[in-house]
Amino acid sequence: MTVSVQALVDQVRARSTLEDLPTGHFIAGRFTSAETGSALEVYDPGAGTSIGAFAAGGAAEINEAVAAARKAFEHSWRRTTPAERGRVMNRIAAHIRSNADLLTVAESLDSGKTLSEARGDVNNVIRTFEFFAGATDKVQGDTFAIDDGLLAYTLNEPAGVTAHIVPWNFPIAMLARSVAPALAAGCTIVAKPAEQTPVTALLLARLCQEAGLPDGVFNVVVGTGVDAGAPLVAHTDIDHVTFTGSVPTGIAVMQSAANNVTPVTLELGGKSPAIVFADCDMDRAVDSLVGSIFMNAGQICSAASRVVIERRAHNAFLDKFSKRADAVQYGHGLRDLDMGAIISERQLGKIDGYLSAAQKRGISVAAGGSTTVDPETGKGWFVQPTIFDDVAADDPLVKEEIFGPVLTVQVFDDEDEAISLANGTEYGLASGIFTSDTGKARRLTREIDAGHVYINQWFSVGVEVPFGGNRKSGIGREKGLEGMRNYMKIKGVGERF
Numbered sequence: 001m002t003v004s005v006q007a008l009v010d011q012v013r014a015r016s017t018l019e020d021l022p023t024g025h026f027i028a029g030r031f032t033s034a035e036t037g038s039a040l041e042v043y044d045p046g047a048g049t050s051i052g053a054f055a056a057g058g059a060a061e062i063n064e065a066v067a068a069a070r071k072a073f074e075h076s077w078r079r080t081t082p083a084e085r086g087r088v089m090n091r092i093a094a095h096i097r098s099n100a101d102l103l104t105v106a107e108s109l110d111s112g113k114t115l116s117e118a119r120g121d122v123n124n125v126i127r128t129f130e131f132f133a134g135a136t137d138k139v140q141g142d143t144f145a146i147d148d149g150l151l152a153y154t155l156n157e158p159a160g161v162t163a164h165i166v167p168w169n170f171p172i173a174m175l176a177r178s179v180a181p182a183l184a185a186g187c188t189i190v191a192k193p194a195e196q197t198p199v200t201a202l203l204l205a206r207l208c209q210e211a212g213l214p215d216g217v218f219n220v221v222v223g224t225g226v227d228a229g230a231p232l233v234a235h236t237d238i239d240h241v242t243f244t245g246s247v248p249t250g251i252a253v254m255q256s257a258a259n260n261v262t263p264v265t266l267e268l269g270g271k272s273p274a275i276v277f278a279d280c281d282m283d284r285a286v287d288s289l290v291g292s293i294f295m296n297a298g299q300i301c302s303a304a305s306r307v308v309i310e311r312r313a314h315n316a317f318l319d320k321f322s323k324r325a326d327a328v329q330y331g332h333g334l335r336d337l338d339m340g341a342i343i344s345e346r347q348l349g350k351i352d353g354y355l356s357a358a359q360k361r362g363i364s365v366a367a368g369g370s371t372t373v374d375p376e377t378g379k380g381w382f383v384q385p386t387i388f389d390d391v392a393a394d395d396p397l398v399k400e401e402i403f404g405p406v407l408t409v410q411v412f413d414d415e416d417e418a419i420s421l422a423n424g425t426e427y428g429l430a431s432g433i434f435t436s437d438t439g440k441a442r443r444l445t446r447e448i449d450a451g452h453v454y455i456n457q458w459f460s461v462g463v464e465v466p467f468g469g470n471r472k473s474g475i476g477r478e479k480g481l482e483g484m485r486n487y488m489k490i491k492g493v494g495e496r497f
Contacts, residue, residue: 002098002099002101002102003101003102004101005101005104005105005115008101008102008105009105009115009334012044012105012109012334013334016044016047016049016050016051017044017050017051017052017109018051018102018105018106018109021051021052021106021199021202021203022199022206023052023054023055023202024054024055024202024222025055025057025061025065025219025220025221025222026202026205026206026218026219026220027064027065027068027216027219027221028064028065028068028071028072028219029209029214029215029216030215031202031206032055032061032064033055038055038056038057038058039053039054039055039056040053040056040195040198040223040224041053041054042054042110042195042196042197042199043196043344044109044110044112044380045111045333045341045342045343045344045380045381046109046112046331046332046333046334046340046341046374046379046380047332047374047379047380048345048379048380048381049379051110051199054198055222056195056223056227056228057222057223057227057228058223058227058228058231059228059231061221061223061228062190062221062228062231062232062235063231063235065190065219065220065221066161066190066232066235066237066238067237068215068216068219069161069188069190069216069217069219070160070161070188070237072188072214072215072217073158073160073161073186073187073188076214077158077186077187077188077214077217078157078158078186078187078188080186081137082137082139082186083136083137085133085183085184085186086133086134086135086136086137086184087133088211088213089129089130089132089133089136089180089184090129090130090133091211091212092129092133092207092208092211092212092213093126093129093130093133094211095207095208095210095211096122096125096126096129096204096207097126099203099207100119100122100123100126102203103118103122103125103172103200103203104118104119104122105118105334106199106203107121107122107171107172107199107200108333108334108340109199109333109334110171110197110198110199110200111169111170111196111197111333111340111343112297112340112341112342112380112381113296113297113333113340113341114337114338114339115333115334115336116336117296117333117340118333121170121172121173122172124173124176124463125172125173125176125204127462127463128173128176128177128180128463129176129180131180131463131464132180132181132183132184132484133184135181135184135481135484136184138481139156139185139481139484139488140156141153141154141156141490142154146494149496149497150494150495150497151494151496151497152492152493152494152495153492153493153495154490154491154492154493155491155493156185156488156489156490156491157488157489157490157491158185158186158187158487158488158489159182159185159187159239159240159263159486159488159489160187160188160239160240161187161188161189161190161238161239162178162182162187162188162189162190162238162239162240162241162242162487163189163190163191163192163232163233163235163240163241163242164178164179164182164189164190164191164242165192165225165229165232165233165241165242165243165253166178166191166192166193166194166201166244167194167244167245168194168196168197169296169299169300169301169343169403170296170300171193171197171198171199171200171201172200172201172204174244175191175200175201175204176204177463177478177479177483178242178265178478178483178486179191179204179218181478181483181484181486182240182487183213183217183218184484184487185487185488186487187239187240188217188218188219189217189218189219190219190220190221190232190238191205191218191219191220192220192221192222192228192229192232193220193222195222195224195225196343198220198222201220201222202220202222205218205219205220225249230256233253233256233257233262234256234259234260235260236260238257238260238262239262239263240262240263240264240265240487241253241257241262241263241264241265242264242265242266242478242486243264243265243266243267244266244267244268245268246268246269246401247268247269247426247472250266250268250474253266254266254475263486264475264476265468265474265476265477265478265486266474266475266476267467267468267469267473267474267478268301268429268472268473268474269301269401269427269429269472269473270301270302270305270401270429270430270469270473271305271306271398271399271400271401271425272302272303272304272305272306272427272429272430272431272432272450273304273306273307273308273410273421273422273431273448274289274292274304274307274308274431274432274433274434274454274458275308275412275418275422275431275432275433275434275435275448276307276308276309276310276313276434277310277313277418277433277434277435277436277437277440278310278312278313279435279436279437280313280434280435281434281436281456282313282316282317283320284434284456285434285456286317286320286321286324288304288432288434288456288457288458289321289407289432289458290321290324290325290328291459292304292432292458292459293305293385293405293406293407294325294328294338294339294385294405295339295459296340297330297339297340297341297342297382297383297404297405298383298402298403298404298405298406299342299343299347299403299404301401301429301430301469301473302429302430302452302467304407304432304458305402305406305407305408306398306407306408306409306410307407307408307409307410308410308412308418308421308422309409309410309411309412310411310412310413310418311411311412311413314390314409314411318366318389318409321366321367321387321407322366322367322387325366325367325368325385325386325387325407326367326385330374330382330384330385331374331375331376331377331380331382332374332376332377332380335376339385339405341380341381341382342381342382342404343381344381345381347381347403347404348371348382348383350402350403351371351383351402351403351404351406352371352383354396354397354400354402354404354406355369355370355371355383355386357396358388358395358396358397361395363388363389363395363397364388364389364390365386365387365388365389366387366388366409367384367385367386367387368384368385368386368387368405368406369384369386370383370384370386371384372384383404383405383406384405385405386404386405387406387407387409388406388407388408388409390409390410390411391408391409391410393410393421393424398410399425399426401427415440415443415444418444419444419447419448422448423448423449426471426472427469427471427472427473428449428450428451428469428470428471428472428473429451429468429469429470429473429474430450430451430452430453430454430469431448431450431452431453431454432453432454432457432458433445433448433453433454433455433456434455434456435456441455441456449470449471450469450470450473451467451468451470451473451474451477452467452468452469463479463480464479464480465480466478466479466480466482466483467479467480467483
């Protein structure tokens with residue numbers, strides 16, 4: 001019998017956590033404790049209080065999980081027909097839907113985001129499994145005309161055992177984004193969720209097994225990046241690594257994987273610009289961009305953290321946006337207001353450093369500008385929705401990823417300057433263009449160096465569309481059929497007859 005969202009929220013309010021959360025690693029189809037007995041305390045960001053102690057794994061647990069995944073790959077999952085893999089994944093999607101309320105509340109509690117945002121993430125997970133369930137038997141090889149008597153063709157084969165290192169900002173959605181295509185391709189998995197947010201990864205692994213995924217196909221090891229992530233990436237029996245996180249850690253992952261010539265897919269940072277022209281629908285632009293920077297408290301790699309605004313529209317835009325920012329209601333995610341919490345006290349301190357330093361430099365604050373607490377309880381880790389206005393192109397607010405609800409405004413006078421400002425960082429993840437001139441939008445789309453461009457909206461694309469970054473924003477693409485190719489090897493065959 002499922003429990004309603006309200007009953008689960010009441011449960012958290014009564015005991016500061018959820019009942020019966022799995023706290024061990026999930027390896028070879030069962031939950032296990034850490035061999036060392038070590039534990040990680042996991043916190044509710046909206047209250048700053050512990051929700052429980054979780055097993056903290058290291059190399060021993062990684063070795064066990066990789067061995068389980070290898071066994072399942074060789075003897076079970078890769079030998080399962082694509083059609084049957086699709087049927088299993090459809091059952092997983094249905095089982096997630098049946099348990100969506102639990103996953104929603106757990107995700108909100110664990111990550112600090114609002115219930116509505118968590119619900120959207122869980123719905124995205126369902127859709128992701130459905131999409132890749134339908135893709136299992138749709139990937140085809142090629143045939144080649146060589147000469148009479150020679151048949152040449154390609155076979156698409158699963159990569160093998162894959163490692164998935166998942167960030168804390170979208171714990172369940174980011175996990176599903178790489179796990180589902182890997183399963184569809186026939187791979188087996190060892191996942192390491194962020195140590196701040198392990199809850200829904202463990203729940204998802206359990207739900208997958210309950211839906212019929214064989215033991216050992218999907219394993220989860222909880223631990224820090226140093227203790228568990230590093231030995232996972234360096235493991236000689238890993239065939240592909242998918243990592244989402246910071247640029248420095250991504251570089252370290254790539255260097256470690258290179259020792260074994262292990263391919264990697266990396267989604268790293270972003271400092272994504274939204275170019276706003278005076279001829280756009282200003283209300284529509286403001287609506288889109290308020291959501292894009294304040295959703296998940298700005299803790300999104302592809303958030304529109306910079307607005308590059310045409311000078312003659314600057315004052316009107318800033319007036320509208322500042323009023324909207326000041327009206328944002330924030331508080332504990334389970335109250336489901338407009339904006340939730342920052343993931344940790346450490347991240348709060350990092351954001352506060354940017355806010356304080358910018359104000360000391362004399363940069364104009366159009367809204368917010370301070371860290372704060374839940375107005376109702378006086379607890380938790382929060383940042384006021386913040387806007388810094390007319391910031392120079394070489395300022396740290398422009399160049400560096402803050403990862404909070406902080407918008408930086410830059411001003412331009414012509415298209416060339418807009419393009420220069422948009423491309424003026426080391427990142428190239430996402431970007432946006434707001435204009436009523438379709439030709440201008442398409443022209444700028446070709447000039448902006450980013451893996452994804454939104455036109456007159458932000459974030460409104462689904463699992464079908466490949467996503468990833470250029471330059472220091474990463475390597476490779478996830479989502480869509482392109483994302484499934486990360487987890488496949490191409491074998492060329494020449495057959496004389």
